[in-house]
Amino acid sequence: MKVSIVGVTGYSGLELLRYLKQHPFVEVASIHSHSMNKKSLEDVNPHLKQLVSLPLETINPEKIMETSDLVLLATPSGISKELALPFIAANFPVIDLSGDFRLKEVGEYETWYGSSPAPLNVIQNFDYGLAEYRENRQSKWIANPGCYATATELSLAPLLIDNKIDLDSIVIDAKSGISGAGKGLSQMTHFSETHDNMTLYKMNSHQHIPEIVQQLKKWAPELSAIQFSTSLIPVTRGIFLTAYAKLKQPISDEELVQLYQAHFEKSPFIRIQEVGQYPVLKQVIGSNYCDIGLAYNPKTNMITIVTVIDNLGKGAAGQAIQNLNIFAGFDERCGLDQLPIYP
Known part of the structure; x- marks a missing residue:
């Protein structure tokens, strides 16, 4: 399975990359950043030098859908609701790590996030991604919970x-x-x-x-x-x-x-x-x-x-990978079965 990560230079995006590096059935096909796409990932994050050869690309939904099977949006609330729309219109799988598709009740997003929400019909089609209690495990569109x-x-x-x-x-x-x-x-x-x-x-x-x-x-x-x-x-x-x-x-x-x-x-x-x-x-x-x-x-x-x-793990990227595994029919532990960092 091939995936793309949008917002890879943020903390959750980097954590997605770290987990997927160890995933036996998933290949990261492309990585994307709006603010850093003119630089290399190792310039922005020296700890990845010689470990990730993918270039940082601009966000082009058509190109992403041509090269990947699913997109992970590790972008802030208020940004994801716009980025996700072309993928949803094309019936393309999306896992969103922001809060843009979690709240189902009319008016809640405006009250708590202070801006206009995504279209209600789009929000209603997202499955809330609390992995242990998923309601629609076959959903193509998953709203990853907050930490x-x-x-x-x-x-x-x-x-x-x-x-x-x-x-x-x-x-x-x-x-x-x-x-x-x-x-x-x-x-x-x-x-x-x-x-x-x-x-x-x-x-x-x-x-x-x-x-x-x-x-x-x-x-x-x-x-x-x-x-x-x-x-x-x-x-x-x-x-x-x-x-x-x-x-x-x-x-x-x-x-x-x-x-x-x-x-x-x-x-x-x-x-x-x-x-x-x-x-x-x-x-x-x-x-x-x-x-x-x-x-x-x-x-x-x-x-x-x-x-x-x-x-950044169970509260963000880790749970997103767990939800990816559920969607794809993989063992939930794939890419995640590693020891915690101690001390």
């Missing part, structure tokens, strides 16, 4: 599907590494602002909130809202998420772990920690794994869920 959304949804899925928690008690405290902000420069991501520091941002306004609620409602239609906060921590990559919810009935830690193990027993990238063990960021960095630890407090009747993913 915070992936971690949150995987954290809560077993509890909501089994109707275990009070829906008005969900609280999410999520922290991300700086690469989640992309390559764009801002005061918030300057070294002097982030080093030895922690910053809460987008209080009650993060664009992943409606995406999360949209998915959670599929498992619990009565759910109306969640409390969700995001913070920036001084690490390069990774999401450390802590979720809290009140249980309808008491449960032991052992039963809780067994519940999650049963739900994810056929999910190769979800690793449930043993009772009393909680994951750390470094055990998933550079990988497509999502590690989850669980605890129940009988005094408060609250459950705590600790979830870690690599925001």
Whole structure:
């Protein structure tokens, strides 16, 4: 199978390239950049010297469709919705890593992203790409989830599907590494602002909130809202998420772990920690794994869920490759079955 990567010089684009380099059944036929196409990839990213011989090309949909079987759009929200249209019109497979095709409800994109959305009929044809819970595994058009959304949804899925928690008690405290902000420069991501520091941002306004609620409602239609906060921590990559919810009935830690193990027993990238063990960021960095630890407090009747993913892996490029594998009928682990980077 041949694929093209648009937006290859961004962090998610580079991660797609890294995973696909090891994929046994996929060849990267072309790589594309709007801003860097007059340079070579190794000039822009010296760590790829002698490793990638493909030239950086301009974005030409007709040429891409002639040389590839699928296109991966690793471009920002607001850009993908325009780039994807020629491919969709030609019935050509697209996996989009931005937020442009995730929100199905009219008006949600305008509210949370602050610009006009893609055509509604196009958005409705995209399958939401939470890999473990895909609704249409044969879809040619896949909207890859956001990083915070992936971690949150995987954290809560077993509890909501089994109707275990009070829906008005969900609280999410999520922290991300700086690469989640992309390559764009801002005061918030300057070294002097982030080093030895922690910053809460987008209080009650993060664009992943409606995406999360949209998915959670599929498992619990009565759910109306969640409390969700995001913070920036001084690490390069990774999401450390802590979720809290009140249980309808008491449960032991052992039963809780067994519940999650049963739900994810056929999910190769979800690793449930043993009772009393909680994951750390470094055990998933550079990988497509999502590690989850669980605890129940009988005094408060609250459950705590600790979830870690690599925001560029399971939160972006890794999950995109997993979705590519699902679409193509490959083993989901192809190109992704590698050890996390440790330490």
